[in-house]
Amino acid sequence: MKKQIKTGVERKQKKGILYSYAWSMPSLLLIALMVVFPIAYTGYISLTNMNVYHWFDFTIVGLENYWRALFVFDSGFLSALVATIVWTVVNMVLQLIIAYVLSALLNIQKLRLRKVYKTLLMFPWAMPGYVSILLWKTGMFNTQFGLLNQWMEKLGFEAARWLSSDLSAFICCTVVNLWLALPFMIMIMDGAMQSIDRSYEESALLDGANWLQRTRYIIVPAIKPIIAPAVIITVFTTFKQFDVVYLLTQQAGAKTGSGFHTILTYAYENAFITNNYGFSSAISIIIFILLIVFSARFQLREEGDL
Amino acid sequence: MNRKKIKERVGLAALNVFFILLCFVTLIPIIYALSVSFNGQNSLLSSDFSFIPKQFTLDNYRQVLFGEEIIAWFGNTVLLAISTVALSLSVAIPAAYCFSRRRFPGRRAILKCLVLLNSFPAILSMFAIYRLLRSFGLINHRIGLILVYTGTMAVFSLWNTKGYFDTIPTEIEEASRIDGADNFQVVTRIVLPLAKPSIVVTALMVLIYVWNEYIYAATFLTGEQNYTLAAGLYALQATEMSGSWPVFAAASVTVSLPVLVIFFLCQKHMTSGLTAGGVKG
Numbered sequence: 001m002k003k004q005i006k007t008g009v010e011r012k013q014k015k016g017i018l019y020s021y022a023w024s025m026p027s028l029l030l031i032a033l034m035v036v037f038p039i040a041y042t043g044y045i046s047l048t049n050m051n052v053y054h055w056f057d058f059t060i061v062g063l064e065n066y067w068r069a070l071f072v073f074d075s076g077f078l079s080a081l082v083a084t085i086v087w088t089v090v091n092m093v094l095q096l097i098i099a100y101v102l103s104a105l106l107n108i109q110k111l112r113l114r115k116v117y118k119t120l121l122m123f124p125w126a127m128p129g130y131v132s133i134l135l136w137k138t139g140m141f142n143t144q145f146g147l148l149n150q151w152m153e154k155l156g157f158e159a160a161r162w163l164s165s166d167l168s169a170f171i172c173c174t175v176v177n178l179w180l181a182l183p184f185m186i187m188i189m190d191g192a193m194q195s196i197d198r199s200y201e202e203s204a205l206l207d208g209a210n211w212l213q214r215t216r217y218i219i220v221p222a223i224k225p226i227i228a229p230a231v232i233i234t235v236f237t238t239f240k241q242f243d244v245v246y247l248l249t250q251q252a253g254a255k256t257g258s259g260f261h262t263i264l265t266y267a268y269e270n271a272f273i274t275n276n277y278g279f280s281s282a283i284s285i286i287i288f289i290l291l292i293v294f295s296a297r298f299q300l301r302e303e304g305d306l
Numbered sequence: 307m308n309r310k311k312i313k314e315r316v317g318l319a320a321l322n323v324f325f326i327l328l329c330f331v332t333l334i335p336i337i338y339a340l341s342v343s344f345n346g347q348n349s350l351l352s353s354d355f356s357f358i359p360k361q362f363t364l365d366n367y368r369q370v371l372f373g374e375e376i377i378a379w380f381g382n383t384v385l386l387a388i389s390t391v392a393l394s395l396s397v398a399i400p401a402a403y404c405f406s407r408r409r410f411p412g413r414r415a416i417l418k419c420l421v422l423l424n425s426f427p428a429i430l431s432m433f434a435i436y437r438l439l440r441s442f443g444l445i446n447h448r449i450g451l452i453l454v455y456t457g458t459m460a461v462f463s464l465w466n467t468k469g470y471f472d473t474i475p476t477e478i479e480e481a482s483r484i485d486g487a488d489n490f491q492v493v494t495r496i497v498l499p500l501a502k503p504s505i506v507v508t509a510l511m512v513l514i515y516v517w518n519e520y521i522y523a524a525t526f527l528t529g530e531q532n533y534t535l536a537a538g539l540y541a542l543q544a545t546e547m548s549g550s551w552p553v554f555a556a557a558s559v560t561v562s563l564p565v566l567v568i569f570f571l572c573q574k575h576m577t578s579g580l581t582a583g584g585v586k587g
Contacts, residue, residue: 016408016410017408017410017411019404019408020404020408020410020413021410023400023401023403023404024400024401024404024405026396026397026400026401027397027398027400027401027402027460027463027464028401028416030397030453030456030457030460031420031423031457031460031461031464033438033453033457034431034435034453034454034456034457034458034460035423035424035426035431035457035458035460035461036423037434037438038426038430038431038434038435038438039423039426039431039434041434041437041438042430042431042433042434045433045434102328105321105324105325106325108318108321110314110318111318111321111322111325113322113325117325117328117329119570120329120332120333121328121329121332122569122570122573123332123333123336123566124332125569126565126566126569126570127336127562127565127566128514128517128518128536128561128562128565129518130518130520130536130539130540131539131558131561131562132335132336134539134540134543134554134558135335135336135338135339135555135558136335137543138543138551138554138555139335139338139339139342139555140334140335140338142551145551147334147335147338179332179335236425240427242427242429251544253544254544264427264429264430267430268429268430271432271433272432272433272525277433280433281433284426284430287427287430288425288426288430291425291426291427292422292425294425295421295422295425296422
């Protein structure tokens with residue numbers, strides 16, 4: 001009798017498990033098709049010499065593509081990787097500092113029009129990203145009718161080609177990226193600062209702490225845990241930035257001559273412009289491994305208990 | 307006392323001036339595009355430029371709405387976006403519910419794997435997906451793109467809704483079960499209404515993703531009449547931008563308007579939805 005009950009429960013449990021799999025199946029199947037399959041296929045192609053000359057008759061060449069990416073400096077991958085790291089660090093540092101200062105200013109108590117300013121400052125976030133980037137490209141940086149060159153001419157300088165050299169392209173991309181990314185960061189920091197108990201700051205003020213000390217010992221430690229997830233997400237999106245660099249400088253048929261690449265635009269160029277699929281796939285897999293290591297370190301820990 | 311007050315007032319005024327300037331500087335690219343889009347074609351290259359259009363005209367908008375195929379693109383985008391959102395939600399919600407409420411072997415491993423897999427940038431999958439879709443004959447087919455977009459956003463949708471389901475206490479469900487509700491009723495009558503905020507945010511994120519995605523659309527769709535707005539605008543700027551910057555500006559404004567409206571209507575949900583979700587991009 002007892003045994004019968006037990007098997008009944010077991011059967012019910014088994015049925016529950018089957019149901020769970022069945023209900024999750026459509027979602028997992030789509031993920032398998034559109035996320036897992038491409039990764040596996042890219043891994044396979046990365047071991048071959050598929051390119052424009054070997055479109056159908058490609059053969060397995062082992063780790064040659066990886067060797068070329070990692071140890072042949074001329075291949076350009078390592079310099080793109082270094083550029084991407086510099087890009088990420090520069091962008092994150094500027095973003096955090098500017099967002100911090102602006103949200104601190106927005107949180108000054110007597111500022112009445114705060115809401116209006118915040119709404120206006122959210123516009124770059126609300127606009128479709130590619131539209132904004134293209135507007136920057138033509139509206140601001142264009143050599144003939146870009147606003148920057150119109151101003152330069154008015155001030156008596158020569159018109160500049162903003163996007164054509166490595167350094168100025170890097171700076172322009174950084175400006176656009178900050179423009180796009182700052183609203184989100186300001187929003188997060190502003191929310192975090194509002195959650196700080198005012199009494200801490202007031203008592204520090206009474207104890208004679210100056211602005212720097214209050215920032216360092218009270219505000220930063222208080223907002224750090226709140227903004228951490230958003231900052232980590234932003235580090236990832238900055239590292240994986242494609243649109244800004246591609247649309248401003250690397251568009252197929254409209255390259256501006258700048259050599260600044262993030263690893264994603266570099267991989268894209270090797271796949272779709274020079275059609276070096278094997279090599280591009282190897283780069284993709286290296287990027288994937290890097291990202292997995294990062295996200296295992298930062299994102300999974302954030303999730304904590306599942 | 308008085309002196310302190312004056313000092314405070316001056317500081318506050320300076321702060322306000324600073325923010326007004328900042329907002330203006332921030333909005334310059336948008337204001338400029340707006341002004342160009344309302345401006346007569348020929349006044350563009352004149353040196354005495356101002357932010358207020360000198361020869362106000364709606365010609366550029368007329369050209370956008372009737373000259374280009376923007377209405378067809380708009381229709382394509384709406385169709386694509388709605389189908390993708392519907393498909394995304396209908397696959398994500400049952401899966402998220404199972405992952406949130408039930409315990410089955412492989413659950414934790416799958417969840418963790420999904421986070422890691424999601425870090426593979428979608429753009430790098432394009433070549434593999436192209437080959438996959440070609441073998442099914444789905445290139446230049448809406449269904450192909452719907453599958454791609456749903457698959458790309460599937461991990462996000464699953465995690466985001468699952469995270470919210472986790473916060474709904476199970477006691478409510480148990481109570482309704484005792485009252486005789488079956489599984490289906492529990493989900494549709496109890497859980498979904500409670501999870502509305504996260505479902506709205508998930509739907510919005512998918513919608514905005516589809517609305518703004520240009521590179522898959524431009525690569526997988528051929529023939530102008532099949533384009534989405536994003537692909538169309540991308541093609542527009544690549545082919546004829548130098549000739550028609552005012553038209554392009556007008557097109558940009560037109561395309562951005564719906565997104566701006568949706569964004570500011572749902573602004574409150576956006577931040578909480580994004581930060582609560584934890585997995586983005």
